[in-house]
Each structure stands twice: as structure tokens, then as C-alpha cells.
Amino acid sequence: MTKELKEYMNPYLAGFGLGLVLLSAYLLMGRGLGASGAYASLVSWAMGNIAPDHIAGNGFFDKYLDPGRAPHPLKDWLVFEVIGVMLGGLVSGLIAGRVRFSIDRGPQGTNAARLALAFTGGILTAIGAQLARGCTSGQALSGGALLNLGSWLFMMCVFGGAYLIAYFVRRQWL
Amino acid sequence: MTAPLVLNDVISSDCRLWLAVLIGMGMGFFLERAGFGSARKLVAQFYLYDMSVLKVMGTAIVTAMVGIFLLSSTGFLDLGQVTMVGTFVWPQVIGGLILGVGFVVGGYCPGTSVVACATGKLDGMVFAGGMIFGMFTYGEIFPYVQCFADSSPLGKQTIYGYFNIPYGVVVLLVFAMALGGFWGATMLEKKFAHLKPQERPPE
Numbered sequence: 412m413t414k415e416l417k418e419y420m421n422p423y424l425a426g427f428g429l430g431l432v433l434l435s436a437y438l439l440m441g442r443g444l445g446a447s448g449a450y451a452s453l454v455s456w457a458m459g460n461i462a463p464d465h466i467a468g469n470g471f472f473d474k475y476l477d478p479g480r481a482p483h484p485l486k487d488w489l490v491f492e493v494i495g496v497m498l499g500g501l502v503s504g505l506i507a508g509r510v511r512f513s514i515d516r517g518p519q520g521t522n523a524a525r526l527a528l529a530f531t532g533g534i535l536t537a538i539g540a541q542l543a544r545g546c547t548s549g550q551a552l553s554g555g556a557l558l559n560l561g562s563w564l565f566m567m568c569v570f571g572g573a574y575l576i577a578y579f580v581r582r583q584w585l
Numbered sequence: 586m587t588a589p590l591v592l593n594d595v596i597s598s599d600c601r602l603w604l605a606v607l608i609g610m611g612m613g614f615f616l617e618r619a620g621f622g623s624a625r626k627l628v629a630q631f632y633l634y635d636m637s638v639l640k641v642m643g644t645a646i647v648t649a650m651v652g653i654f655l656l657s658s659t660g661f662l663d664l665g666q667v668t669m670v671g672t673f674v675w676p677q678v679i680g681g682l683i684l685g686v687g688f689v690v691g692g693y694c695p696g697t698s699v700v701a702c703a704t705g706k707l708d709g710m711v712f713a714g715g716m717i718f719g720m721f722t723y724g725e726i727f728p729y730v731q732c733f734a735d736s737s738p739l740g741k742q743t744i745y746g747y748f749n750i751p752y753g754v755v756v757l758l759v760f761a762m763a764l765g766g767f768w769g770a771t772m773l774e775k776k777f778a779h780l781k782p783q784e785r786p787p788e
Contacts, residue, residue: 419626422640423767425619429641430648432611437653439596439604441589442668444612446696447716454720471727491602493699495609500700502610503617512705515624515692517782529624529708532691533698533715534722536684540695541723542734543680544670547694548612550677552642554670556649558755560742561672565681572685577631580690584628585782 418507433556440488443553447540449493451475456484471541520583528583588662613700615641622700624692624708625782631689633777636770643763654756674737691715 419425436443455475458466466472474480481487504510516525540546543565545554551569554562590596591604619641620626629635656662688694691712693701698716701709727734739747745755 419620419637420615420618422619422637423644425615426641426644427648428618429612429615430645430652432608432615433645433649434652435611436608437649437667438588438656438662439590439608440601441592441666444608444696446694446699450695450713450716451720454717454724458721458724466724469724469727470731471724486602488601488605491605492609492612495606495611496613496616496696496699497609497703498606499610499613499615500617500622500703501613503614504622504700504704507617509617509622510704512707514707515701516708517625518784525708526711529691529693529712530715530718532687532689532693533712533717534719535687536691536694536698536712537687537716537719538723539680539682539684539687541680541720542730543677543684544673546684546696547642547688548696550670552645552649555642555646556653557667557669558650558744558752558759559669559672560739560744560747561670561674561677563744564672564674565677568678568681569685569688572682573628573631573689574685575682576686577628577689581632584625584692585632585780 418509429552430556433552436553437556442488443549443556444492445489445545445549445553446493446496447537447546447549448489449487450537451541452481452484452487452490459484517582517584519585525583528580586661588656589666592666593663612696613703616697616700617704621697622704622706622709624701624706627694627697628689628692629781632780633773634780636774639770640767643766647760647763650756650759654752658753669741669743672739672742673735674739676734676736679733 433444452475455472458472459476476484514522514525543550547569550562551566555566586595587593591598591601619637627638630638653662657664693709693712695716698709698712702713745752
């Protein structure tokens with residue numbers, strides 16, 4: 412078992428690499444990294460096709476459909492960046508032999524419970540990221556490096572929220 | 586030559602989507618290298634036996650922070666052209682708490698869920714499905730929560746600007762805080778090493 416864990420990169424080295432990627436994003440594009448915005452673009456694009464009348468004037472979906480933002484909702488910087496994240500993750504996973512279908516959970520608990528909680532966590536994460544105007548990448552990492560006040564406040568609250576609730580979901584992880 | 590290079594036409598803006606893919610690849614690569622395609626590796630942070638999340642995030646923030654500080658001090662990087670999200674105190678406090686709960690319940694955050702999907706984690710794909718449903722839900726309730734989402738604005742606000750401390754001093758303080766945090770994290774990892782679960786046989 413320790414074999415797989417040993418294959419992970421030293422966290423400081425991986426962090427240094429990630430930091431250089433973040434720095435280059437600022438130097439090249441003048442913006443940091445992100446992830447949740449790509450999900451929002453995707454959902455808004457889908458809603459714009461399925462129910463254009465329903466979302467007109469909604470204030471959220473139409474923000475992502477604004478032609479001033481991107482010529483096409485999916486020709487957005489973050490959408491392409493997230494495609495890159497998939498590719499980069501896949502390349503690293505293939506090199507390490509870690510790409511396989513699996514469900515990640517602790518030795519107790521069940522797969523069904525794990526998937527139900529994964530779905531629930533996904534919902535909460537999306538709502539939290541939208542309220543906070545960014546997620547762990549867009550706010551904590553990118554704003555953190557700029558010493559953005561709101562980003563640091565957000566980051567403390569992410570850790571706070573997770574530590575507060577960790578005890579109650581320990582059965583799926585420990 | 587002034588950075589951001591694309592905004593100052595040193596690099597053509599036609600390249601921006603290609604650059605997005607390249608930068609994303611770097612991000613995904615290092616997240617997966619660190620083990621962040623695995624929910625158990627990520628949430629170990631909250632059971633204290635493996636604090637890689639803090640170490641990776643802390644090192645990444647410090648690296649970029651120092652680079653931005655030095656390059657903007659020399660005038661190469663024009664910070665005025667850099668996109669910065671405005672501070673909205675209560676939405677960011679509540680949003681952070683909700684995201685933190687979602688993180689330990691679901692096992693991922695938005696960026697790491699993408700890496701999990703790319704490496705075949707079914708729970709990562711279900712999490713991504715949850716995020717899509719969550720975005721839809723947020724959009725539907727947006728007219729009712731917009732008032733809160735836009736509340737307590739402080740504008741584009743930095744720590745050094747808000748507390749009126751020199752930029753370089755805050756950079757040094759954060760650097761020192763990170764070193765202290767890494768040392769403390771390593772102590773905690775030793776103390777809580779017994780919580781590390783046994784490996785499940787692959788199914």
C-alpha cells in the first residue's frame with residue numbers, strides 16, 4: 412500500500428511547481444487559476460439551449476452567456492484551462508500508473524454511501540464557490556498569492572468549515 | 586516589455602485559449618503528482634494524519650506571492666492590470682464555510698474533482714455531477730440570494746492595503762507564517778499518524 416503513496420511527489424516540490432504555474436498565469440494572462448467558473452459556464456450554456464426564456468434576466472446564467480465575456484459561452488478562458496487540467500492530470504496519472512476506474516473511500520462504509528456523499532458534497536461546493544466568487548483555485552490559491560483580503564478570509568473559512576464537520580463524516584474516510 | 590504579456594500585446598491575444606490549455610495542464614499535472622486526484626489523500630488534511638493539502642497550497646501561494654511581489658517591485662509586472670476579485674465579507678465567509686463542508690463531505694474541491702475525473706475516480710465523477718446540479722440550483726435561487734451575495738462589499742482589497750502595512754512586510758509575515766505552519770503540520774502528522782486507515786484491497 413505504501414508503494415502508491417510513495418509515488419506521490421514531495422508536497423513542497425509539487426507546491427513549488429503549482430506556484431510557478433500560477434505565477435506564469437499572472438505574468439502571461441494577468442489572471443490566476445480557476446475551476447468552478449468552468450462548471451458555471453457549462454451549466455449556463457446548457458440552460459441557454461434548453462430553456463432560453465426561463466433564464467432570461469435571471470442574473471446568473473445570462474452573466475455567463477454575455478457575448479462580451481466570450482464569443483461563445485464555451486470559448487471561455489476557464490473552460491479551456493479546465494480542459495488543460497484534465498489533460499495534465501491524465502498525463503501525470505498515466506506516468507504513475509494511477510489511471511483506473513475506482514471509488515476512493517476508507518476501509519469502512521459502503522460505495523453507495525460514498526457516492527451519495529460525493530454528490531451532496533458537489534452540490535454544496537458549487538453553491539459555496541458561487542457565493543464566495545471563487546473556489547479553492549480561483550480564490551484561495553490565486554487570490555491568496557495576491558494577498559487579496561477576501562481570499563484569505565475565504566480560505567480560513569474553508570478550513571474552518573471542513574474541520575467543524577470532519578468528525579461527523581469520519582466513517583467514510585477512516 | 587511589461588507583463589501581463591498578453592494584455593500588453595507582447596504575445597498575441599489569439600494565443601489566449603492555447604495558453605489556457607497549457608497553464609491548465611501544468612495545474613492538473615502538479616495536482617495529480619501531489620496525489621490530489623484522490624479524495625482520501627485530500628481529506629486526510631482534516632483528520633491531521635497527512636497535511637499535504639496545507640503544504641502544497643502553502644508552498645504554491647508563497648512561491649507565486651514572492652514572484653509577484655519581486656516582479657511588480659522591479660516594474661516588470663503591472664499589478665494594476667491583474668484581475669483581482671473584490672472582497673465581499675459575509676458572502677465569502679458563508680461561501681467558504683459551505684465549500685469547506687462540501688470538501689470534507691464530498692472529498693474534492695472543484696479543481697481536484699477535474700483531476701479525479703481524468704484519472705478514473707467514479708466518486709470524482711459523481712462529485713462533478715453534484716457540482717453541475719449545484720450550479721443549476723444556485724442559478725435557480727440566484728434572484729433570491731443575490732441581495733446577500735452582493736452584501737458587505739469592501740471593493741478590491743488587499744491585506745496590505747486594508748491594514749495599511751507595507752506590501753513587503755506582509756510578504757515576509759506570510760512567508761514566516763507558512764514556515765511555522767509547515768513545522769506545526771509535520772508535528773500534527775506524527776501525533777495523528779495512528780488515524781491513517783488501512784488500505785482497502787482493490788475491487
